[in-house]
Amino acid sequence: MKKNILITGCSSGIGYDTAHYLHQNGYKVYATARKEEDVKRLRSEGLDAYLLDVTSSSNIKKILDFITKDKELYAVFNNAGFGQPGAVEDITTDALKEQFETNFFGLHELTRQSLKIMRKQGYGRILQHSSVLGIISLRFRGAYNASKYAIEGLCDTLRLELMDTDIFVCTINTGPVRSDFRQNALKMFKKNVISKGSIFEREYNEELLESKEEKENDPFTKNSVVVIKNIVHALEAKKPQARYYNTLATHILGALKRVLTTSMLDKILIKI
Known part of the structure; x- marks a missing residue:
């Protein structure tokens, strides 16, 4: 019997590429997305795709009930998420809640419901x-940083609570990967942040709003294959790693976080 996996956030990027790769390599993939048009597109490409809004507990239960009606649940990849740029003082509490609803609370709800199934089986x-921004912080990424740091704490706790079981929790710390993430983040910035009149207006214009195309020879931005390699290991290793660093940027910044003082690291991060 094929191992099955539920993947959230499959409309583009890592979720999309992972769903196709695993589907082509023997897994029974349940690819999900929040928009109906994305679900239709995924189905047209040969994937078993379903509508799933991770902020809806009832929607999560419905998809899990469907998957486990005649089979067990081997794996879940909590991939759904987005970035909300903007300085902390320019981010409203409502915008911060919106960030957490998808990136953290939705992840927690799917994890919680999945664990009930996995404990029984x-x-x-x-x-x-997670992200490299769950390890280090960058300015104008406060909402996203906070949501990813929260995931880190949740995963570290879950590992302790599941230590005597055959249920493994793996944290995927991804650095810059080519996807629609930056474009979608820019939309959220324009939606939720009033940049005009902000003390950071000039920086916003120079660093966020100006169009900057990704360079193919950029040594830090990689294609999703670097992440998929680690996802496969997390799914197939007898004892998967607790944490997987993806891309050179994640390895470098993760190492600097461990060896530098806070003030020394801040001097580097302020330049990124």
Whole structure:
């Protein structure tokens, strides 16, 4: 029997590429997206795709009930998420709540419901998509940083609570990967941040609003294949790693976080 996996946030980027890769390599993939047009597109490409809004507990239960009606649940990849740029003082509490609803609370709800199934069956894999920004922080990324730091704390706790089981929680720390993430983040910035008159107006214009195309020879921005390699290991290794660093940027910044003082690291991060 094929191992099955539920993947959230499959409309583009890492979720999209992972769903196709695993589908082509023997997995039974349940690819999900929040918009009906994305679900239709995924189905037209040969994927078993379903509508799933991770902020809806009832929607999550419905899809899990469907998957486990005749089979067990091998794995979940909590990939859905978005970025909300803007300085902390320019981000409203409502915008911060919106960031957490998808990036953290939705992830927690799917994890919580999945664990009930996995505890009953005695095994499972839960892959949580964090970020290099769950390890270090960058300015104008406060909402996103906070949501990813929250995931780190949740995963560290879950590992302790699941230590005597065959249910593994793996944190996927992804650095810059080519996707629609930056474009979608810019939309959220324009939606939720009033940049005109902000003390950071000039920086916003220079660093966020000006069009900057990704360079193919950029040594830090990679294609999603670097992430998929680690996802496969997390799914197939007898004892998967607790944490997977993806891209050179994640490895470098993760190492600097461990060896530098806070003030020394801040001097580097302010330049990024």
